Amino acid sequence: MHLTLEFGGGLELLLEKSTKVHKVDVQPRDGEDKATMKGLLSWVKSNLIKERPEMFIKDDSVRPGVLVLINDCDWELCGGLDAELEDKDVVVFISTLHGG
Amino acid sequence: MQSAAAPTRAGSRLCTRCGERKAALKRPKTLEQICRECFYIVFEDEIHQTIVDNNLFKAGERVAIGASGGKDSTVLAYVLSELNKRHKYGLDLFLLSIDEGITGYRDDSLETVKRNELQYGLPLKIVSYKDLYDWTMDDIVKAIGLKNNCTFCGVFRRQALDRGAALLKVDKIVTGHNADDIAETVLLNILRGDIARLSRCTFITTGEDGPIPRCKPFKYTYEKEIVMYAYFKKLDYFSTECIYSPNAYRGFAREFIKDLERMRPRAILDIITSGENFRISTTTRMPEQGTCERCGYISSQKLCKACVLLDGLNRGLPKLGIGRTAKVGAGADGSGEQQGKRAERRNRSSLQGKHGNLDF
Incomplete structure (x- = not known):
């Protein structure tokens, strides 16, 4: 399943070469027939995050203060961690924790 | 963004305000689910209402926007210049930036402010620690190391903003401090036993006895909504942590506030209300100005x-x-x-x- 992931608000600094946009191919986890946000987060943590994962993840979810949008919709309206992803979805992560 | 091409998810909810368009976010303040267009309207209207209810401005005033290039001040500059036109406040707006002299951090964020100057058509004034104090933060950190450097920066910045404002001959300074920042500061002042600041940190306007008052039009605006607004409007802002160690104590308070917000988003407004309603006992000695x-x-x-x-x-x-x-x-x-x-x-x-x- 092809997804576009975008990192902003300073989160891009945790990734290799501070790249903001990543086109990735993610499969549902074993035993699940659909990919969920929960699965995606652990995939991102093990495959994309190069440093300070605690700035991104806390207790299996994103760290409080990190906003998530699925196809430009607040993930709180899509089911949060249980939101199911579809091919070609765009998922955006933005940190609100950096200076103003 | 490729949202137009992306599939719309079945069963997506409609905006509770207009009932027509697809909801795009959940408002932390009210838990309403609203679409992007309605969000712009309520976000801007609430700030306008805060400005009117608190008489923040008078027609003809010159107002400096403390601009760091970060999300809050960028959104403030954008929204304030829109509201000034829409509601005919009659303000002369300026961007005022402080160059602390931090290579690899402030020099980059100042580039953002320079783009904002053109994008919003607001004149920009930059004042530097080097000019005012003959020390840059780079020099200071070389002299004192990475401990206490935030104290120097904080004290110098406060004064630098006032000096810059005096050079611009403005009547007022506005800053982008948002509801999350203020709740965090209420907690910090309690943790430090700093009664003088605890009593004034929730004031929407401060320094009215001094030469240049300051006010915070985002006092009731959630950080989440500021960032969502900047994202949807594609505003150009800078987001990198200062290279000279973040303020750890403030960091704890911030994290605590964010944890509370996740469980109960109203907590942020409730902490501000608590701060507003503290009454300082008459036997507490307050510093004289x-x-x-x-x-x-x-x-x-x-x-x-x-x-x-x-x-x-x-x-x-x-x-x-x-x-x-x-x-x-x-x-x-x-x-x-x-x-x-x-x-x-x-x-x-x-x-x-x-x-x-x-x-x-």
Whole structure:
């Protein structure tokens, strides 16, 4: 399943070469027939995050203060961690924790 | 963004305000689910209402927007210039930026402010620590290391904003402090027992007795909504952590607030309400406001905090004016007993005055 992931608000600094946009191919986890946000987060943590994962993840979810949008919709309206992803979805992560 | 091409998810909810378009976010303040267009309207209207209800501005005033290039001040500059036109406030708006002299951080964020100057058509003034104090933060960190450097930066910035505002001949400074910031500061002031700041940190306008009042139009605006607004509107802002170690204590308070918000988003507004309703007991001694003998800046001591800190830097005793623990007879960690004693004495005298530190 092809997804576009975008990192902003300073989160891009945790990734290799501070790249903001990543086109990735993610499969549902074993035993699940659909990919969920929960699965995606652990995939991102093990495959994309190069440093300070605690700035991104806390207790299996994103760290409080990190906003998530699925196809430009607040993930709180899509089911949060249980939101199911579809091919070609765009998922955006933005940190609100950096200076103003 | 490729949202137009992306599939719309079946069963997506409609905006509770217009009932027509697909909801795009959940408002932390009200838990309403609203679409992007309705969000722009309520976000801007609430800020307008805050400005009107609190009489923040008078027609004809010159107003400086403290602009760091970060999300809050960028959104503030954008929204304020829109509202000024839409509701005919009659304000002359300016961007005012401070160059602390932090290579790889402030120089980059100032580039953002320079783009904002063109994008929003607002004149920009930059004042630098180098010009005002003859020290950059890079120099200061070289002299004192990575401990206490945030104290210098906070004290100097506060004064630099006032000096820049005086150069621009403005009547008022507005800053982008949002509801999350204010809730965080209420907690910090409780944790530090700083009663003087606790009582004023929730004021929407401060410094009315001084030369240039400051106000916070985002006092009731959630950080989440500011970032969502910037994202949807594709505003150009800069987001990198300062390279000179974040303020750890503030970091804890911030994290705590964010944890609370996740469980109960109203907590942020409730903490602000608590802060507003504290009554300081009449037996609490509050610092009296005067002016600095050397530079004339507001101060509750003979010398203002910035002058004490500068003195320390220029005399090679950078710990002057740092910390609050000095007690008569307590060991000073300065170099040499004479110097230590002197530092201690000055330290004590500068401590009782709780002005001009950090952000509020």
